[in-house]
Amino acid sequence: MENLDIKRPENIVYRKPALLTDNIMHYCPGCSHGTVHKLIAEVIEEMGIQDQTVGISPVGCSVFAYNYIDIDWQEAAHGRAPALATATKRLCPEKYVFTYQGDGDLASIGTAEIIHACSRGENIVVIFINNGIYGMTGGQMAPTTLLGMKTSTTPYGRDPKLNGFPLKITEMLAALDGTAYITRQSVHTAAAARKAKNAIRKGFEYSAKNIGLSFIEIVSTCNSGWKLSPVEANKWMEEHMFAKYPVGDIKDVLK
Amino acid sequence: MAFKGTIEIDTQKCKGCAVCIENCPAKCIRLSKSVNSKGYRYAELANDGCVGCASCATVCPDSVITVYRVKI
Numbered sequence: 001m002e003n004l005d006i007k008r009p010e011n012i013v014y015r016k017p018a019l020l021t022d023n024i025m026h027y028c029p030g031c032s033h034g035t036v037h038k039l040i041a042e043v044i045e046e047m048g049i050q051d052q053t054v055g056i057s058p059v060g061c062s063v064f065a066y067n068y069i070d071i072d073w074q075e076a077a078h079g080r081a082p083a084l085a086t087a088t089k090r091l092c093p094e095k096y097v098f099t100y101q102g103d104g105d106l107a108s109i110g111t112a113e114i115i116h117a118c119s120r121g122e123n124i125v126v127i128f129i130n131n132g133i134y135g136m137t138g139g140q141m142a143p144t145t146l147l148g149m150k151t152s153t154t155p156y157g158r159d160p161k162l163n164g165f166p167l168k169i170t171e172m173l174a175a176l177d178g179t180a181y182i183t184r185q186s187v188h189t190a191a192a193a194r195k196a197k198n199a200i201r202k203g204f205e206y207s208a209k210n211i212g213l214s215f216i217e218i219v220s221t222c223n224s225g226w227k228l229s230p231v232e233a234n235k236w237m238e239e240h241m242f243a244k245y246p247v248g249d250i251k252d253v254l255k
Numbered sequence: 256m257a258f259k260g261t262i263e264i265d266t267q268k269c270k271g272c273a274v275c276i277e278n279c280p281a282k283c284i285r286l287s288k289s290v291n292s293k294g295y296r297y298a299e300l301a302n303d304g305c306v307g308c309a310s311c312a313t314v315c316p317d318s319v320i321t322v323y324r325v326k327i
């Protein structure tokens with residue numbers, strides 16, 4: 001069969017979600033941020049909640065997330081997205097409110113914010129992009145950087161005597177009574193991306209049930225910061241990041 | 256039931272990351288010899304083995320792939 005015969009609108013089985021704008025993403029080639037943006041756009045589109053959703057973008061490479069998903073957004077100071085989300089959700093309880101935060105943003109400068117938002121049981125969704133590094137500022141060590149991992153501030157590899165240990169903040173947050181759904185996912189394969197999308201959807205659905213905070217960690221790559229090609233970075237993530245940050249559900253109060 | 260598919264790539268927006276190539280079960284995507292206006296080699300179909308599974312499009316960080324599929 002000629003390809004020309006197949007390329008008809010009625011035969012389309014996958015296309016860019018309409019909620020993603022036509023702006024060219026500023027991310028490096030192969031960066032996980034773009035894939036996660038797409039999944040969020042698909043969930044919001046499929047739930048039909050475009051005009052009811054408010055995103056809070058962070059400081060980090062995803063600072064411009066508001067240029068890519070066509071919903072209402074606010075831009076928070078570094079690490080303060082959960083505070084802005086708290087205010088937004090309390091003032092507009094009928095809205096779906098989510099934060100989108102990197103590991104430097106959430107697990108370093110914003111640690112207090114996220115812990116207390118979880119502890120208060122705010123009915124928001126948190127998307128946590130853990131790429132083990134400060135991507136935006138030039139690849140410095142993050143709290144989540146693996147032991148032995150080279151970054152621009154740990155050029156000989158992270159040494160626990162000097163730099164401490166990787167922070168598994170997601171497991172810590174699961175211990176707090178205010179959290180409803182806590183999961184860790186990835187987006188490096190089609191199967192993984194589909195699971196991550198289901199998790200994001202569950203988070204949005206739970207946030208409307210007023211049962212507490214939903215937290216979705218995405219173990220991600222920063223191939224530029226890791227100094228690997230995008231494909232090599234995905235393999236490195238599977239081999240090294242998953243050992244410390246295993247994927248799967250960690251807590252679900254409705255199960 | 257068998258499927259036949261094809262993909263359309265927005266080659267001007269493709270960044271040549273090759274994540275789609277790695278995820279194609281039919282091994283039918285490759286990077287072009289020429290480059291787009293941003294200087295990236297872009298993804299292109301390498302043969303007619305596409306089954307329209309959409310794995311490539313699902314993992315494409317820049318969402319530049321449209322997938323078509325028909326039953327045969």
Ligand SMILES: Cc1ncc(C[n+]2csc(CCOP(=O)(O)OP(=O)(O)O)c2C)c(N)n1
Nearest residue numbers: 059060061078102103104105133134135136
């Ligand atoms: C108050 C404040 N301190 C420090 C910075 C510098 N800064 C910008 S982004 C960033 C970390 C970003 O890392 P991460 O949150 O992991 O995001 P990524 O870029 O890796 O996605 C830092 C420290 C800042 N912008 N504001």
Ligand code: SF4
Nearest residue numbers: 028031061135222223
């Ligand atoms: S620096 Fe890292 S996190 Fe930032 S866009 Fe590039 S690959 Fe993505």
Ligand code: SF4
Nearest residue numbers: 269270272273275315
């Ligand atoms: S995944 Fe997307 S951006 Fe990357 S090479 Fe394939 S089509 Fe291009």
Ligand code: SF4
Nearest residue numbers: 279305306308309311
């Ligand atoms: S739709 Fe499936 S078979 Fe076709 S190019 Fe994409 S990954 Fe390969």
Ligand SMILES: [Mg+2]
Nearest residue numbers: 102103133135
């Ligand atoms: Mg980071």
